[in-house]
Amino acid sequence: RLPAEGLACPLHGTAGCAVPDPGELPALLDGPGPAGGPVPSWGTGTGAAVAEAELLHGLTAVLACLIREAFRHEGRVTAVEGLLRGLARWAGEVNSAGRLPYGQLRLGAQYAQVAGRLRMERGQIGVAMAWFGHGLRWADAVQDASARATLLSDMCTLVRLDGxxxxxxxxxxGIGAVDARRRWMATLSDLYQARGHALSGDAAACRRHISLARRGFARLGPQDHLEAPWMAGAEGAMRVDSAIGGALRDLAVATGDRAAARRAVDATARSRA
Structure with a gap:
């Protein structure tokens, strides 16, 4: 059921939608399975008989499978990008028919984010940024605040790697400006701002945002954990400590501050405990 691997249903959010059985997915998608294959045509010809919601559920389930395997198998980036192109074409067909391709664009933003992350892992900065840009545009078109926030966080990582x-x-x-009412977005914003200020050597601003991030994380509620499950519990604490450790490490490098270096070691150790 959805959500799976942090992916909500593109039509019904976190309502707990069922997904097709794994064996049904290749037939449902009219060709390619998780291993890749030709770019499919959806919503036209015989494929139009497949219910739109069922197809979107299937594509979301496929992406969840790919996320579980993508960073262990080199060929998965081809599968993600092939399905993404098919999804974009389907969205274009729906739009040409006079309907807003709401579910297609929401899911397309999620596919674009995974494609960008895979390219980023391979050091392909320009291709990664292009996919993130497409995802951000699609998320904005359907006012998907969660997708916008997480795409901006990936863009933060990308430009940090680019110095x-x-x-x-x-x-x-920008992450914090997406929706000030969502505490998990404010927390992410503070974590990335801490790292940005650390790279600039601004110790006071870095420490201020670290404090704000810790405070925000402690105040996350059930709705935050539902929208951003990777910010919940031990996994969330590990991510926060890891991000803070990285910021303090960057600050130590930029300023030569030995106290920051020691705090970085402590935070990193907690993230691995």
Whole structure:
């Protein structure tokens, strides 16, 4: 059932939608399974008989499977991008028919995010940013706040790897501006702003955002955990400590502050405990 691997249903959110059995997925998608294959045509010809919701559920289930395996198998990026292109074409067909391709664009943003992460893992910065940009545009088209926030967080990581703290700070502030009512977004924003200020050597601002992030994380509620399950419990604490450790490590490198280096070691150790 959805959500799976952090993926909500693109039509019904966290309502607990059922997904097709794994054996049904290749037939449902009219060709490619998780191993890849030709880009499918959905919503036209004989494929139009498949209920739109069922097909979107199936595509979401496939993406969840790919997420579980993608970073262990080199060929998965081809499968993700092939399905993403088919999904984008389907969205175009729905739009041409005079309907907003709401579910297609929401799911397309999730596929684009995974494609961008896979390219980022391979050091392909330009391709990764292009996919994140597509995902952000699709998320904005259907006002998907959660997708916008997580895509901006990935863009923060990407520009940090590219050595651009000022651009990172801009994206990080953008996360907090998506929806001020969602505490998990504010917490993410503070974590990335802490890292951006660390790279710039601004110790006071870095420490201020670390404190805000810790406070925000402690105040996350059930709705935050439902929307961002990776921010809940021990996994969430590990992510926060890891992010803080990275910020303090960057600050120590930028300023030569030995106290920051010691705190970085402590935070990193907690994240691995």
């Amino acid at each position: 651009d703290p000022s651009l990172m700070l801009g994206y990080a502030q």
